[in-house]
Amino acid sequence: GISTSLILIEYEKLTGALTIRTDHEKRPVLTSTKPALNGYQRGECFYCFSFININVDGESNLAPHVDHFFPRSLQKRGFNPQSLDGIWNLVLACKRCNGPSEKWDRIPTLRLLTRLAKRNEFLVTSHHPLRELLMHDTGTTRNVRVAFLQEQHSKALAAHIHTWEAKEVHEPSF
Secondary structure (H helix, E strand, O other): OOOHHHOEEEEOOOOOOEEEEOOOOOOOOOHHHHHHHHHHHOOEOOOOOOEOOOOOOOOOOOOOEEEEOOOHHHHHHOOOHHHHOOHHHEEEEOOOOOOOOOOOOOEEOHHHHHHHHHHHHHHHHOOOOOHHHHHHHHOOOHHHHHHHHHHHHHHHHHHOOOEEOOOOOOOOOO
């Protein structure tokens, strides 16, 4: 009598057993990351460069979403949910870009992955307070961080083949 949306089946590698969990861990609230993410994006959607405002909440078209570059739906395909919630994987997106007819749970293209790598490098080299966390999650050198993102992209495409490309509303500013 439990809704299938409340059931999570997990595979235990050590025993080979399948277990059913009905006590889903709640998704973490990521709204507190908006100011840090906006420091790089300067009030623009990561994908299309349309104007967003981190001080607007709710249903306004200006209210940004904290988007998982690699969608959280990948956790069903073996990705670590804590890793997907890392700052390295979070961007601010407008309501349109993060909507079901656009990115939603699709994998961004390599062009957008390059933009994410550039953003992460900006945060590391600017000695942003999130620098150490980014380096811990993705690597201590630029080459290691780029390889990490490329590996995540390859794994994501193997698990979830649908890609997505942004339709830019304004000229790229970052």
